[in-house]
Amino acid sequence: MAQAGTLTRLRYRFIPDHLIGEILSKKWIDNAIPFLVLVGVVLAFGALLPNFWSGGNLSMTARQLGEFALVCLAMTIVIIVGGIDLSVGSNFALGNFLALAFLNLAGWPLWVTVPAVVLICGSVGLINGVLIGYLRLRAFLTTLVTLIIVRAVVDMLLLKYAQAMSLSFYDNPWWDLMGMGHILGLPFSFALLLVVAVVGHILLTRSRPGWRIMAIGGSRRSAHNIGLPVKGLVCAAYTISGMLCGLAGLLYAARLSGAGSDTGMGLEVMALTAAVLGGNSLGGGRGSVVKAMIGAVIVLVMTNGVLRLGLNSGSGQMVLGLTLMAAVFIDVRWLKNRDKLLNKVYVSPTLVELPAPMKVGEGAFALNDRLGEAEIIGLGAVESPEDVILDAADNLYCGTRHGDIVRFFPPDYTRHEVFAHIGGSPLGMAFDAAGNLVVCVGGMGLYQVSPGGEVRRLTDETNRSPFSIVDDSRLRLADDCDITADGKIWFSEATVRYEMHDWPVDALESRGNGRIVCYDPATGKTRTMARGLIFPNGICTAQDGQSILFAESWACRIRRLWTHGPKAGQIETVLDRLPGYPDNINRASDGTYWCAIMGMRSPALDVALRNPGFRRRMSRLIAPDQWLYPNLNIGCVIRFNEAGEVLETLWDQGAKNHPMITSMREHKGWLYLGGITNNRIGRVRLPAADPNWAGPADYWGPKA
């Protein structure tokens, strides 16, 4: 057998391809491009301008940023809800004028002025909100009108009061602090911005109103249809926008103490540029505070930088315009292609060098058709019985893909009933000492069904792996479980990277994506006990009760995890080089174990496993129906012992009744067969087996 080169081995060992897909699937990856632009802009102007990095400049820029970024936040929240606010500039000017007028002319104290300004500017936003949210006017036109009217009002007021205002001067230490002071070494406005940003971020990402605003921006109609108060929230977004503008105006007033007709002129365009540049989608529903901040820094550094470079007056606007165009272009392309890119790179097959399989057709693997004559139970009545189990009263249970646990009644198993409905895809099952049925449910977690048929969730999450990029604490594909004598439930999660029905993709990858998890009913705690396993599938408590045996399907081997005793936590291989892919493992009556072989290794696939590049191109270029799979159209069950010897093999070679056997259970001289793609259960008589042996009694003593 040819070997992969050392270089190839090292490459697949140390370059974690799969992380690229995981990083791309994170939401924050949207910020990657804006962030790179930010770094580029800062470095470029830092190099171009002589004293860019000086403390004075940085402090001044931070102070300006405090005002500007608040306006950008005002714009962003409205954009997120699916609208636009053009009136931020005039509103900002209004806030600036009012602050100076109240303090200098009216002589109001500071503690009245600040809330008054914020509220008045908020009420401008409220007018926008009522018109747009409740009366359904167009956001663009409405805020354009507000822009003009508020600007006109400010101009008229300036005409009347500007002279009087410029004569008086307001002196107050708090006012000076707002304009020129520092908090914890940070310029006041910048510190305020940080507080607003953190609160805003938490509200937007971690609170109900935030989520709802996102939902409305994503699809206003759907949000309405699911019963969200769309009108009120839209109105609230504009109001908040107005209030943030007022706050920014206040800071500006405190810093410069001057009002002119050009205050806040063109600010809406800069804020819009910043918001979009940061990656907030103009269509709504996709945006964040961080994006707004990144955009604000880029725009501010650029406009200041262009000004200080001494370019002529139009060029600042030109640079801004071109940047905006580039940002919109990249935004659209990114949105369109992100999922495509993710789909292309998420599947990342790895190098698998399986040892040569044991020879089939001779010895313990001699071919026969003993499963071909299986007695059929429940043909058409059950779909996808992944696992089958029998209780002490000889009732037969299986799960179905409809989320039911179906019970068949002895002696002939022709009658059946839906014992319980869980949902999801019930997979592996085990009985505990009290006769409760413990069920692994694909897509849901670990559940328990009492003898009376009541369903209870045991666990659906485990501790998150340290340093994992995606949150793997939720159980995606709990596969098979068994219970040790102390009542702890050990179960396998076959893969953390794919949903249950995507198991063939995990087979294509053949990476160690799975883990073994233990749930302790005494404490209610769930802990991951082993990770990095290659599709851990069947689990069976060993006869000595000190360890569990588990099947690693895509690695074609059966291993043992010590759960008790001096070697607890260690893993050792019991049976390697299987000619097929092992699935569930269960005890046999003579102290050995049954293991279902879901399919056979095809030599062409073994070669493909050694060629991850081939598999990756296969996954990208052709439809999953056309992918090379293990050969699963074969029924096969083996019996093995703890020494790792295969003792006998039962076949359904033509796969007439039992292709892809995923589970088998011995009970009183019969072997019951289940298959996840099948619509029947089978049973064959085991002439050599103990006719009185049953699983529950073997586990929990004769009383069970």
Place this chain on the structure above:
Amino acid sequence: MRGGLRGLTDRILGRGQAALTVPPLDGAWKPNTRLEDAPQGYASAAPHSLVLRGGEPLWASGAQVLGRAGPVLTAPAEVTALALSPDDQLAVAAVGAGVQIGEARPEALRALGCVTGLAFDAAGGLWISAGSTVNPFPAWSRDFLEQRRSGQLWHYAEGQLRLVAEGLGWPWGLLVEGDGVILSESWEKRLVHFDKAGRSQVLVADLPGYPAGLARGGSGGTWLALFAPRSPLWELVLREPKYRREMMEEVPPAFWIAPALASGRHFSEPMQGGALKQMGQLKPWAPSLSGGLVVEFNAAWTPVRSLHSRAGGRRHGITALGQHGETLWLASTGGDEIVAVSLTEEGQDATGH
């Protein structure tokens, strides 16, 4: 230059020659079960090279030429092609024994290897196709995976053997047409007409399967047997030299990812996703290494009807066929059966009666 550039952009963008898509079975190619539903025929081990003598089928199986009554002739080695001359002489090609015509063994034809098709023209000349100069006949799937284009077309008349064309992608079936011959070029998935001077004209391109035997149809048309369906997976494998090389080195030929005459017989065969039995059923649309498909073209080379045996069916790997009256005789090499399909019923089915 332009061709080279086109080839390069095609490879980068995965289109044109580099596309992995296969033609859909639409219109006259629409799948049906007519081949599968035909009555039980005559069992014979891997029959191929079917010819009709007065309406009675003769076919090759191993080293024997058989008829319904029993063996007609035994060749020194495995027979690869048969043809019937206008004066009722049987031409037989066998592995390592060249071609014999009746009892005669012309010296010029002794050295011919890998003969895949024989056809007599009206003047008694013999057209001979050789699948490959590299691989022998039984290694045709290796020839496919190696993407050989070493097939040859010969014309033998009056003791002279003349090379008409070479560099062909496994020419298989031959059908005399006017002064020239129609040839099915399996690896190129097309039918080509050659005249005696070697001038060629493509008649049908981009077939949805790998073409084999040809036969004259009832009303100026032509029957074509396609011995295996096409599959995106094979197209992919053909673009993967390293994988292909390793597979050919390590895997027994029966378990290669390549077109096959029969499949689903052993658990070591490669299986594709769609072929997994669901709820006890193999879906008829499942991707399969083999299939049964014959198609009739009219005189304008438009397909008019097709007969299918789909995934999981019995009558796979049709390599040769012949029409007599309203009966279409088929050699199902993969199904070990000579099948007779009544075309009158087919005609009625087609018109809806």
